[in-house]
Amino acid sequence: MSPPSHDGRAGALMQDADLCVKCGLCLPHCPTYLVSEHEADSPRGRITLAQGLIGGTLADGASLRAHLDGCLSCRKCEAVCPARVPYGRILDAARQELAARDPQPDRWLRWLSRLLVPAPMRALLRGLIALYRGSGLQRLTRRSGVLGSGGLARLESLLPARAPARAPARVRSRAAAGPDAGPDAGPDVVPDAGPEVALFRGCVGDVLERAVLEACETLLRAAGYRVRVPPSQTCCGALHLHGGQREQARRLAQRNVEAFGDTGVIASFTSGCAASLRDYPDLDLGSAGDGFADRVQDVMTLLQARLDRLQFRPLARRAALHLPCTLANVMQAGPALRGVLAAVPGLELIDLDPPQHCCGAAGRHFLSHPDASDRLLAPKLRAIQALRPDLVLSSNVGCSLHLQGGLTRLGQAVPPVVHPAILLAGQLV
Ligand code: SF4
Ligand code: SF4
DSSP, rough: OOOOOOTHHHHHHHHHHHOOOOOTTHHHHHHHHHHOGGGGGGGHHHHHHHHHHHHHHOOOOOOHHHHHHEEEEEOHHHHTTOOOOOOHHHHHHHHHHHHHOOTTTTTHHHHHHHSSSSSSHHHHHHHHHHHHHHSSHHHHHHHTTTTTTSSHHHHHTTEEEOOOOOOOOHHHHHHHTTTOOOGGGGGTTTOOOOOOOEEEOSSSHHHHOOOHHHHHHHHHHHHOOEEEEEOOOOOHHHHHHTTTOHHHHEEEEEEEEHHOOOSSSSESSSSHHHHHHHTTTGOOOHHHHHHHHHHHHEHHHHHHEEEEEEEEBBOOOOOEEEEHHHIIIISSSSSHHHHHHHHTTTTTTESSSSSTTTSSOTTTTTHHHHEEEEEEEEHHHHHHHHHHEEEEEEOOHHHHHHHHHHHHHHHHHOOOOOOOHHHHHHHHH
16 A cells, blocks of 8 residues: 655545535435445445545555546535535545556547646637638538547547637727727727726637626626736646646746736636635636636626616527536535526526536546546536427536537537526627
């Protein structure tokens, strides 16, 4: 049995784990436990495994890795735990320990995480994806089945066939006008006089959801916020942290703390990133990390606070709402999202069944554990087929990709998966 390889945080982590009184109240809420009914796939079981691993009383082995790796990091257990056990922190520490002992698994995911960090690389990826889709190569690839049914075909199926939805041109010009826009910028420019908000754009979102950033800028300005997008910001570090690469995550966090300065609200439109930004105090950044986390809000929470300033045109559509776990359990922004969408006259919101259940995307889980994540996705896809909505709404880029990929693999005419900000910006009066 090898001794734990992490630095001096072992004591603090064991204290976190000791908060668990093993009551089991979290078990019926844990998606992986509900599927396997195996104690080691439950929050309580995983905490016990992490205690054994970090305390050096349990050997690192394939079975222990499978149970810890199989966690979705959905943090539903944290949201329902009466003892307020910081489960996410315990799991990240256990994964860090596993990665320190054997970094071999998931090497390609680590490579992908690194690839997405430099801004020029993200711009290149954006261009290549646009070319692949716009040239007809994507259609040809899918029709010919040349990629077979392996991992590459699965990865390809995640790319939506349509170009990302964009806010209408009128709305885009208002966003582009920026804080210095004068009277010539057009009648839609709202004077910037309200509180300042700094927008976080993320890395995967920056490649695949650029239009969402524009839509959020537009909505926040329409609600009277002064919006800026700090240019030197970088990836939130979630993929690195959940993959056990704590030091890399810490370096990224430090860059973000510097980029966003020490005042003002930080708005995120991807709930997975927002949850990761809120976890910065766990990365030992000192008081800068604490202050930073307290400033992070979901965009919808900010819009709801100034909803009286927003007016939307009617939209007679049925939209199936997918609530990402991080949005519901960490950001607790589900009611704000519903509240803002309810301000669109005629929009019918329907919940996917089972409501508030993890879709299986879970950060990188849908890439590292495709079979397990597809089992969790299946009820969502069945619900979409049965409910036949006009569109599916999701405010987390990972969930959107996973849902879109599942729908694409069904091979039928399927509704688009859209970020709520795109819908809302398109309906702004
Ligand atoms: S994590 Fe919380 S709810 Fe779950 S067994 Fe431990 S104390 Fe009980
Ligand atoms: S984070 Fe989610 S999947 Fe992991 S133990 Fe908690 S409830 Fe279960």
